[in-house]
Amino acid sequence: MFRIAPRRPPVGLHRYVSRQSRRTFTQSPTNANLWATTLRLALLATKLALPTVVALHLTTTYFYSLNGAYGISMLPTIPSAGSYLLCSKYYRHGRGIGPGDVVSFRHPVHENEHAVKRVIGMPGDFVERDTPGTSGVMVQVPQGHCWVVGDNLSWSRDSRMFGPLPLALISAKILATVSLEGGVKSMKHGLELSIGFETASD
């Protein structure tokens, strides 16, 4: 009969390999283990951190964010310090924004700064260029722009200073103010039907 011998490495080489590996192991056991553990930990951290970072970025860019706010330009609607704003990013670039909404936008003059003001005019609308009751000069809001004015008229730098604001700079609509003292207060839409006004159908 003809028998096929099982494949195995030549005796000499086999011995050599096992001796080598034994030697490596006995020579620096801690180093090898440390490297393997570090690598495993790094991989695990990446696995956990990467989705978290991506999810956080996507949420704050496209859905909601909570940002600290300071400054007196939106008094008394937004306190000058110690409050946070719940921002909806659905409205970024001015989508679905109308007169009366409070928006957060990238400042057209001061780079890397954000500001919060109230929109009083959208493209094609007519607004007073200056503080109401001062000049009586009116202006039509150009296409692709809006007109923003802070609620605290005497202490706000807004469209009265820098002109119409490009809609593309709008990053969010403010839904609510959140603070320790006041709790959560939903942002009031400023424009309301005047009391006593009768529509034609009445």
Place this chain on the structure above:
Amino acid sequence: MAPLNGTFDVSRLDQQVQIQTNGKKRKNPVDLKECALKELIQYDCQLAGPKEDPRSRVTCKPVLRLFRQCADGLTVETTSWEGVHDQ
């Protein structure tokens, strides 16, 4: 600030609202008095008392702004127009 094109005095508001941003006249003329009257309250806030005094309080006086919102979505501020040029 870039110079604003098309600023005009509030007395000409009735004629100016008929013009669109592209300079063309509206197909359906706007009658501001037919549009819904809306109001927005903004404020004039000042610190009452010396700046250094912690007892000084900020007091806000309301400033009323009026708007007309027409059926096609046009919003026109009429704060200086109501009762003066609305003949």
